[in-house]
Amino acid sequence: MKNYKKILAMILGTVMTVSMLAGCGGSDSSQTQAPAETGKETASDAAESTAQAGEAENGTQSAGANTEFSGTLKLYGPGLFTTVGEEGSTDIVTGITKPGYNVVIDRWKELYPNVDLQIETIPWDNWKAACQTAALSGDVDIILHGASIVPICEPLTTYLEKDPQVKDAVGMMAMRKNSDIAPLSEYVPYGLTVNVNPVMVVIDKEILEHYGQEIPDYENWTMQDILDIAKATTGTDPVTGKETYGMSMIAAASANKNYIWASRAVNNDIYEWGDSLKNTKVNFVNDKTKEVFNYLTELSSYASPDYIEGLDMANAYTQDNNLAMFIIEDVYSAYNTIKAAGLEDKYMLAALPKIEDGEFKGITSSHMGDWNMAICNTSTQKDLAWEFMKFMVTDEEVQQWILDTYCIPANKEASGKLGGYMPADYADPISYVVSTSPLEFSASANNCYDSSNFGTFANDLTTVLNEMFQGNMDADAAMDYVKKNLDDYMGTLN
DSSP, X not given: OHHHHHHHHHHHHHHHHHHHHHHTTTTOGGGOOOHHHHTOOOHHHHHHHHHHHHHXXXXXXXXXXXXXXXXXXXEEEXXXXXXXXXXXXXXXXXXXXXXXXXXXXXXXXXXXXXEEEEEEEXXXXXXXXXXXXXXXXXXXXXXXXXXXXXGGBOOOHHHHHHOHHHHHHBSOEEEEOOTTTSOTTSOEEEEEEEEEEEXXXXXXHHHHHHTTOOOOOTTTOOHHHHHHHHHHTSEEOTTTOXXXXXXXXXXXXXXXXXXXXXXXXXXXXXXEOOSSGGGOEEOOSSHHHHHHXXXXXXXXXXXXTTTTTTOTTTTTTSTTOOBSEEEESOHHHHHHHHHHTTOTTTEEEEOOOBOOSSTTTTSBOOOEEEEEEEXXXXXXXXXXXXXXXXXXXXXXXHHHHHHHTTOEESBHHHHTTGGGTSOHHHHHHHHHHHHHSOTTOOSSEETTEESSSSTTHHHHHHHHHHHHHTTSOOHHHHHHHHHHHHHHHHHHTO
16 A cells, blocks of 8 residues: 555656646747647546556555445536547647546546446537436436536535535635525535636737737736727737727627626626525616626727627637737637647736725636536435545546646646646636636626526626617616516516
8 A cells, every 4th residue: 555655646746747847838838838749647647557556556456446435426418528528539620639538437437446437428509408307317416517507406515514625625616596595695506616717818919019008917907907908909000000909808699798797897796685586686777887888888899890790709819810809718729729820929818807896806807607517416326426526626637637628627726737738828817817716706696697596687788788889778778678677577586
């Protein structure tokens, strides 16, 4: 056993050392190649080495294996497992190869040899209905990305009380509200987030330089700073003579997501939570909501005329890009596209502006999407399901696998190793967002915005923002439109 532990420590130490050395390359892209290009030990390599060490000592079973659990554990749902496949996949745009989830299966078998892991992946199309049907069958233990479907998920409160270190390890959890479990003023954890997609800003450093604009300090810049840079970089580029535009927000088809970060930035808490949803008040018509609407409308005035149609990003991530800044949701894919084009030095990432006041004053307003795992409440093996979910967010080799699939781990320590995969201009802002964002703030549920409990709220926001962007509606009319639908929905609860 002692020999095994020494071997394991040497292996993990090698992985961490190589990651740190790769991260020392700073913004020099030649020093920050992906693991397959640098010879860095991958998750599958480490798993094989560890397994061999265990087999050498034990014959057939790895040393330190957990034999307390046995049986079959069944996972079902969409997300990362679907994307990479069991045997891995290659991105047709960037040529990047991602290891399959067989790495996870092999590592799990090594640690839990008596548990058969069965993973059934599905696409995102109609995934909620499919997961609900699967839960009713009583034959599923873990719903992949299931925390958004509260009625079929087991609350994780008691599990986290037993294992508080799990909550400390991650930068985000799938938090929801359920009056049957806790007052609506509190969040209930329903899923463990495995990897995240923070909303961030891509900045074209060349365009800013041409207009004489300084590179922003993304840990401290404000909403006004973004507005000022967008205004200053909209016009005729003084160096190239081409027309440029200061800002492209999240696509007009999802304009409500711009409301999330802007509303959070001004600390526009609109909910007065009651003991149940029908006793909750939504104070949507207020000065801060109006401020958010007017701010986003002004910001949209520095967008390309092609923004509404979603065509303004056609040349993004190329040398012909004409957008000084653009807000995106899938930052790792953006980086891979930039890298494939050989333009790492042209661009950088930045967090969204800091929150102006309130409980989270000074923290970035960037919210995060996620891929989470939830315990199906019809499962007969909930403790085993929890064991696997813990494994997915804490096991070092699994975190390495997540990095190798070009995803951002929710595990804060693992996300801090992104410097081994990309230059500091990209890695540092991502790590900053993951490590500082409050656990309870996600893309779908927070005190400024909740897409789960208030009817057509998200769609209504998209509608009015697009009308405002096109000059067809002012802030007062927009608030009245959304408020009417909110009141109608809340009325149905009574």
